[in-house]
Amino acid sequence: MTLETVSEVKSHGGVQGVYRHASAVTGTDMVFSLFMPPEVERGEPLPVLWYLSGLTCSHANVTEKGEYRAACAEAGMIFIAPDTSPRGEGVPDDPEGAWDFGLGAGFYLDATEAPWDHHYRMASYIVDELPALVADHFPIDPQRQGISGHSMGGHGALTLALKNPKRFAAVSAFAPIVAPGQVPWGQKALGAYLGADAAAWRAHDAVALIEGGARLPELLVDIGTADPFLEEQLRPELLEAACAEAGIPLTLRRQAGYDHSYYFISSFMADHVRWHAERLARRS
Amino acid sequence: MTLETVSEVKSHGGVQGVYRHASAVTGTDMVFSLFMPPEVERGEPLPVLWYLSGLTCSHANVTEKGEYRAACAEAGMIFIAPDTSPRGEGVPDDPEGAWDFGLGAGFYLDATEAPWDHHYRMASYIVDELPALVADHFPIDPQRQGISGHSMGGHGALTLALKNPKRFAAVSAFAPIVAPGQVPWGQKALGAYLGADAAAWRAHDAVALIEGGARLPELLVDIGTADPFLEEQLRPELLEAACAEAGIPLTLRRQAGYDHSYYFISSFMADHVRWHAERLARRS
Numbered sequence: 001m002t003l004e005t006v007s008e009v010k011s012h013g014g015v016q017g018v019y020r021h022a023s024a025v026t027g028t029d030m031v032f033s034l035f036m037p038p039e040v041e042r043g044e045p046l047p048v049l050w051y052l053s054g055l056t057c058s059h060a061n062v063t064e065k066g067e068y069r070a071a072c073a074e075a076g077m078i079f080i081a082p083d084t085s086p087r088g089e090g091v092p093d094d095p096e097g098a099w100d101f102g103l104g105a106g107f108y109l110d111a112t113e114a115p116w117d118h119h120y121r122m123a124s125y126i127v128d129e130l131p132a133l134v135a136d137h138f139p140i141d142p143q144r145q146g147i148s149g150h151s152m153g154g155h156g157a158l159t160l161a162l163k164n165p166k167r168f169a170a171v172s173a174f175a176p177i178v179a180p181g182q183v184p185w186g187q188k189a190l191g192a193y194l195g196a197d198a199a200a201w202r203a204h205d206a207v208a209l210i211e212g213g214a215r216l217p218e219l220l221v222d223i224g225t226a227d228p229f230l231e232e233q234l235r236p237e238l239l240e241a242a243c244a245e246a247g248i249p250l251t252l253r254r255q256a257g258y259d260h261s262y263y264f265i266s267s268f269m270a271d272h273v274r275w276h277a278e279r280l281a282r283r284s
Numbered sequence: 285m286t287l288e289t290v291s292e293v294k295s296h297g298g299v300q301g302v303y304r305h306a307s308a309v310t311g312t313d314m315v316f317s318l319f320m321p322p323e324v325e326r327g328e329p330l331p332v333l334w335y336l337s338g339l340t341c342s343h344a345n346v347t348e349k350g351e352y353r354a355a356c357a358e359a360g361m362i363f364i365a366p367d368t369s370p371r372g373e374g375v376p377d378d379p380e381g382a383w384d385f386g387l388g389a390g391f392y393l394d395a396t397e398a399p400w401d402h403h404y405r406m407a408s409y410i411v412d413e414l415p416a417l418v419a420d421h422f423p424i425d426p427q428r429q430g431i432s433g434h435s436m437g438g439h440g441a442l443t444l445a446l447k448n449p450k451r452f453a454a455v456s457a458f459a460p461i462v463a464p465g466q467v468p469w470g471q472k473a474l475g476a477y478l479g480a481d482a483a484a485w486r487a488h489d490a491v492a493l494i495e496g497g498a499r500l501p502e503l504l505v506d507i508g509t510a511d512p513f514l515e516e517q518l519r520p521e522l523l524e525a526a527c528a529e530a531g532i533p534l535t536l537r538r539q540a541g542y543d544h545s546y547y548f549i550s551s552f553m554a555d556h557v558r559w560h561a562e563r564l565a566r567r568s
Contacts, residue, residue, distance in 0.1 A: 010510065011547035067351050069550070226294070262348075263295035270354070 001133045006031065012069040013038040018059065025121050025129045026086035032130065033059040034138065035069055039076030045141035047280040048078045048134075049273060050168075052126070052149030052156035054175075055185070056104045058083050062150075067266035071273035077280075078140065079273075082130055084152065086119040100185050101192060107180070108156030109204045111193035120193060126156070127164055146170035146276035150265055151229070152177055152185070154221075158206035158239075162214040170279035172220035172272045174265050175227055178239035179207040185233050210242040218249040220275050222268045224258030285417045290315065296353035297322040302343065309405050309413045310370035316414065317343040318422065319353055323360030329425035331564040332362045332418075333557060334452075336410070336437030336444075339469070340388045342367050346434075351550035355557035361564075362424065363557075366414060368436065370403040384469050385476060391464070392440030393488045395477035404477060410440070411448055430454035430560035434549055435513070436461055436469070438505075442490035442523075446498040454563035456504035456556045458549050459511055462523035463491040469517050494526040502533040504559050506552045508542030 006018040014037040023030040039046060049072070053062055059081040062068070072079045085091075085106035092115045094102035106122035134140055147168045149157035154176020161171040180186020181201040190201040202208035223236050230236070236252060243250035258264040290302040298321040307314040323330060333356070337346055343365040346352070356363045369375075369390035376399045378386035390406035418424055431452045433441035438460020445455040464470020465485040474485040486492035507520050514520070520536060527534035542548040 009543055009545060009547040010508075010541040010551075012551045016547055064546075065348050067354070067550075070351070070554070224294075257294040259293055261293060263293040263300055266351075266353070267294075267296045 001136055003133065003137050011035075012073040014040070014069065014073050016063065016069065018063070021133060023086070023125060023129060025125045026119050028086040028088045028091060028119060030083055030086070030125065030130075031059055032080060032082045033063040034081075034134070035072055035079040036138065037073045037076050037078065039073075040139060043139075045139050046076055046078050047144035047277065048080060048140050048146070049276050050126070050145065050147040050157075051079060051081045052108060052147070052153030053081060053084050054149070054151030054153050055084070056099050057153075058104070061262065062265070065262035065266060066269055068269045068273055071270040075273055075277035077273060077277055078138065080134065082126060085122065091119045092116065101189050105152065105189060107152060107186075107189045107193060107204070108160060109190075109193060112200070113193060113195050116193050122156075123160065127160055127167070144169060144280040146172070146280055148172040148174070148272055148276070149176065150174040151234075151260065154178075155180055155186070155206065158219075159204055159209060161216055162206060162209040163203070165215065169217075170276045171216050171218075172275055174221075174268070174272070175223050175229070175234055175260055176206070176221060176239070177234060179205055179235055181205045181208060182238065183233045183235060207238045207242045210246050210248065215246065216248050218251070219243065220251045220253075220272065222253045222255055222264075222272075224255050224260065224264045226257050227260045227264070229260055285420055287417065287421050295319075296357040298324070298353065298357050300347065300353065302347070305417060307370070307409060307413060309409045310403050312370040312372045312375060312403060314367055314370070314409065314414075315343055316364060316366045317347040318365075318418070319356055319363040320422065321357045321360050321362065323357075324423060327423075329423050330360055330362050331428035331561065332364060332424050332430070333560050334410070334429065334431040334441075335363060335365045336392060336431070336433030336440040337365060337368050338433070338435030338437050339368070340383050341437075342388070345546065346549070349546035349550060350553055352553045352557055355554040359557055359561035361557060361561055362422065364418065366410060369406065375403045376400065385473050389436065389473060391436060391470075391473045391477060391488070392444060393474075393477060396484070397477060397479050400477050406440075407444065411444055411451070428453060428564040430456070430564055432456040432458070432556055432560070433460065434458040435518075435544065438462075439464055439470070439490065442503075443488055443493060445500060446490060446493040447487070449499065453501075454560045455500050455502075456559055457506075458552070458556070459507050459513070459518055459544055460490070460505060460523070461518060463489055463519055465489045465492060466522065467517045467519060491522045491526045494530050494532065499530065500532050502535070503527065504535045504537075504556065506537045506539055506548075506556075508539050508544065508548045510541050511544045511548070513544055
């Protein structure tokens, strides 16, 4: 699989790259960013933190505003930020152009309903195609992969980790959508991508997956108490209850006064990078 | 003087604000950003780092990409990012719409030539009006002010500090234009703002000011060796020679492989914040 370098820039001792490739899974070109820490010069495979972005974002938001490079350089951690949906000619969008569905809002699942099922296959892209491509081109240690994400990307991190427990050895999230089947953003997206039968949604709903027996070794979640989406869309108390019932050790930090933006995410990004680095180091 | 709050967001334990006010100096509304570290809760005046941005930028570029908040929160330092020119109805721009002159390119001087002399008065704005406004609304320690900047903003930091030695107790720059009278960007801007007589330019040229007897206690400058503007526009060797001749202690760091972007600036921002914090602490 070939990879086109869009840009490579030195930063924090490493290289911040942006890359484009033709995706067989989504049937489109896809773009992602990857930070390679200076540790690469030692010539050994490195741990990876996958970061899934939220509604409306591309790889660029966290790459510009996420403040992860200093911590990743210190931890010797590769940081990968994929896009949030397929894009380009022929890719259908929300019929009314809404920002919470369609382009920039793939919800990290494989759609089963037309017209979405042709291009919107972000689960297979994130779990299968992109890791294989990255492993072809960068010195990844496949045994040391962690996953995190923000909002819709927090939903993606939680559900993909719950469904692929051997893949991701560490999991965290910023302000995640924890129960899409119970909140407006998720009901709209899952209803369109997967159809009206809510039973099919449970395989893409972190709280439902935990209720159904899926497990994580442990979990770090930060949320801001001034997040305007907290009560209607995020509902961390549902995750808290599900983890308590299932015995999943959840570190849920309610960060006083923080909102939903990258000003919040960047404030705690270094904590998350270190959380992953500590847990991925155990496997090395 | 009244101040309108555009936004205030919690970040890194402090508050990242964006503010708007009517400027009597520029005859326009002006916008700036200010980060207030959590240290403010102790109730004492705090040191300030002024950061002047480069060509095409507004306050927003460094506010989003500068990665200064963690270091400022740790140092208890206020960080202020003004705009780079007046903007709005009636403000003239480059006749051909070029990005290196006019809007986004005020060069931190008071223009003397029409039509620029009416609004383009960024030196008076940065040195007089904005500090007075900020002191009215925030707990600034006027005895502990440092200044830094990038590219055109590095030129601004150096020249304003050289011309106001009692104002700024610490000075640094990222990839500064050090001798605008000798490089294309500067010759175009100074020629238009100040007229064709190059003698008038020397008061707005760091190397010429040092040659004329102006002094700084010491100076930190970072430049990237892969900066595409290095040889034609920045010419750090001219600053190096002028400082050597004048006996100004210059720490000039040629950072291998770095370019001119915020990926470079953010890599060394924490160093600069600490440099200023150490020197401003001496005055407390």
